[in-house]
Amino acid sequence: MTAELFRRYGYTGTGLKQIVTAASAPFGSIYHHFPGGKEQLGEAVIRRSGQMYLELFETIFDAAPDALTGVDDFFAGAAEVLRQTDYVDACPIATIALEVASSNETLRVATADVFESWIAGAAPRLARAGLDAATARELAIFLVAALEGAFVLCRAAKSTEAMEAAGRRVHEVLVAALAGPEPR
Amino acid sequence: MTAELFRRYGYTGTGLKQIVTAASAPFGSIYHHFPGGKEQLGEAVIRRSGQMYLELFETIFDAAPDALTGVDDFFAGAAEVLRQTDYVDACPIATIALEVASSNETLRVATADVFESWIAGAAPRLARAGLDAATARELAIFLVAALEGAFVLCRAAKSTEAMEAAGRRVHEVLVAALAGPEPR
Numbered sequence: 001m002t003a004e005l006f007r008r009y010g011y012t013g014t015g016l017k018q019i020v021t022a023a024s025a026p027f028g029s030i031y032h033h034f035p036g037g038k039e040q041l042g043e044a045v046i047r048r049s050g051q052m053y054l055e056l057f058e059t060i061f062d063a064a065p066d067a068l069t070g071v072d073d074f075f076a077g078a079a080e081v082l083r084q085t086d087y088v089d090a091c092p093i094a095t096i097a098l099e100v101a102s103s104n105e106t107l108r109v110a111t112a113d114v115f116e117s118w119i120a121g122a123a124p125r126l127a128r129a130g131l132d133a134a135t136a137r138e139l140a141i142f143l144v145a146a147l148e149g150a151f152v153l154c155r156a157a158k159s160t161e162a163m164e165a166a167g168r169r170v171h172e173v174l175v176a177a178l179a180g181p182e183p184r
Numbered sequence: 185m186t187a188e189l190f191r192r193y194g195y196t197g198t199g200l201k202q203i204v205t206a207a208s209a210p211f212g213s214i215y216h217h218f219p220g221g222k223e224q225l226g227e228a229v230i231r232r233s234g235q236m237y238l239e240l241f242e243t244i245f246d247a248a249p250d251a252l253t254g255v256d257d258f259f260a261g262a263a264e265v266l267r268q269t270d271y272v273d274a275c276p277i278a279t280i281a282l283e284v285a286s287s288n289e290t291l292r293v294a295t296a297d298v299f300e301s302w303i304a305g306a307a308p309r310l311a312r313a314g315l316d317a318a319t320a321r322e323l324a325i326f327l328v329a330a331l332e333g334a335f336v337l338c339r340a341a342k343s344t345e346a347m348e349a350a351g352r353r354v355h356e357v358l359v360a361a362l363a364g365p366e367p368r
Binding site: 008009010012013087088090094095097098099101102103108111112115116138139141142144145146147148149150151152153155156157158161162165166168169172173176 | 192193194196197271272274278279281282283285286287292295296299300322323325326328329330331332333334335336337339340341342345346349350352353356357360
């Protein structure tokens with residue numbers, strides 16, 4: 001529920017009062033569970049959401065018959081969620097990452113850890129599909145970057161055009177990488 | 185200066201007082217110039233920053249001997265600025281776009297207009313390099329998405345690895361598109 005508020009209003013724009021109201025909890029309870037206040041709560045939300053999204057990626061990817069289909073399914077799923085939620089439900093990590101990168105070191109590190117866990121989740125799956133470890137890591141980073149950038153453009157434009165464009169080009173890059181270096 | 189505050193703390197995290205202090209202006213003057221208050225000021229900053237970045241892209245791109253070099257120079261320049269500013273100076277539009285996409289329609293539309301102006305600036309340049317209009321537009325969207333996503337990852341990790349990965353893959357996609365559809 002707090003993750004939903006952060007996703008919708010950002011970290012800075014979400015007040016502790018709002019969080020407590022949404023959770024139907026007494027105000028003091030937040031300091032009972034999170035003595036570090038909003039920052040500690042923010043860190044917990046970032047790490048828990050990051051873990052959930054990692055598991056979602058792994059589930060979609062591992063259910064697909066091959067790596068290419070897995071990537072396609074993931075981008076198609078992201079576009080579908082954007083449409084279904086009127087472009088509210090995108091990545092909750094990116095908003096906080098951009099807000100706090102230069103102002104809150106604890107939360108910056110939490111967002112960096114989450115992105116790294118996604119890269120570390122995707123890379124071995126791409127390696128198993130036939131890429132060497134260095135290429136697999138670079139493509140995993142590229143995949144996450146393309147997805148995150150597409151979320152930014154899609155939410156701004158209220159259109160899935162950027163997610164579709166990104167998905168097609170990530171697909172193309174993966175096809176080329178799996179085919180290996182070409183002699184031309 | 186206001187753009188710098190938004191870039192560093194986000195739109196929500198920047199108070200009018202901070203803006204006025206940074207500008208060494210009397211508090212009332214902000215409502216003289218921007219009777220719509222922070223929202224109107226925010227919109228002006230988004231549109232003006234967007235225009236500046238568009239001109240920067242056009243300058244770098246048009247100074248390059250060809251489209252591929254232009255794209256390479258742009259990604260290399262983005263990585264260099266991130267390093268030089270300790271990862272503070274990235275895209276000011278993306279942070280605001282994610283913060284306000286679901287909560288402030290005026291500012292959402294302003295960020296969407298800026299991204300569209302960048303796509304509209306890049307597409308004809310890619311078309312002139314030899315792509316059909318539809319492919320040029322899709323690659324322009326992909327280029328902006330890859331850049332924005334790389335900014336998110338780079339700021340979080342305080343590393344330019346994602347910008348370098350994105351730049352190499354956008355380069356590769358552009359090479360393949362310029363070579364035309366392959367018979368394999």
